[in-house]
Amino acid sequence: MGKRKNSEKYHRIIEAATKIFADKGFYQTKISEIAREAGVADGTIYIYFENKDDILISLFEERMKEVLDNMREQVSKEGDPVKKLETFALAHLRLVEQNKSMAEIIQVELRQSSKFMKEYKNEQFLEYLELIAEIIRQGQRKGIFRKDIIPGVAKRAFFGALDEMSRFWVLSSRKQYDISTAARQISGYFLTGIKA
Template sequence: MFAEKGFNAARISDVADAAGVADGTIYLYFKNKEDLLLSIFEEKMDLLLAGLREALDGVTEPLEQVRTFAHYHFRQVRDHRELAEVLQIELRLSNKFLKEYRPQKLWEYLSIFAEIVRVGQEQGVIRKDIDPFMAMWAFFGAMDEMAMQFILAKHRKFSLDAAAETVSSIFIRGLSIPEGRGQSLEEA
């Protein structure tokens, strides 16, 4: 309903009608639309976390984990486009989300990338001069923008598979230790 009408235009009665319940039933569980939206986000984050952990299970090479992460994330955006639209656009317009939400689940999801970088540094396959958290924010900035382009490209072709491959390739190349060099770009 939020994707169809937009968060601001959708009413609780619209949500109740779509769910086949009375308006009051919604209010038994949620104080308002923003609480409902936050609940959707939390539930989706639980599923994303579990799915990402499963996708990474058995992928032991950190640079391949980067690729797996990007493909998993974009597959979720593609397979759940309406939900992605709500989370990409509507959630950001929610004052309650911006002011009150403590992003524990989102942080867990993002931190998996920082941990991939840290482990890769320990294994000697990822440059040690890269801050894992800076790399995490850059990675998610790129993925966030690609997801937004996909959502905004309703009537034109936009390949999330190509986006996943491009983003992961850029990051793999940037994180990798250049052949014949030390643990950072400064070392020769």
């Protein structure tokens, strides 16, 4: 029977879990809550998922692939590495804004939770980071970015800057600056900082 990933219920459960995990955190979420939220019986969840962990992993992979593809596409539309990074920053923050729950889960449970960090090799996330490094390398080849920049450090600095910003967004209720302002600021000084 496998996963029946096409099934409507599969998605209803993912949806419900996304919401509740984001709200209460993985460990504080009960299977029965997800079931109630999804409008199915507790047992039904186990038709679609191996166990509670599997819900989290599935939810992540399901969504992250989409995000990664989308980001790749947007970035590839631009030719200039500078524009690419600006696009990345804006798209990332927009994504977070539009998928608050998902963003919260990725930050809190998956990228951070020692359980998942250690057991689950988060390939997708690493690829996401690598997208940034690639842009930087490209800029270096073109002579736009300084040669002494270490892409492996810079990708983390850039991502970290955006990520901390989105954490603030995700967790605070009232936003003081709009997203594009923040994106522009961050890519702004980052770009100035790495330009040749």
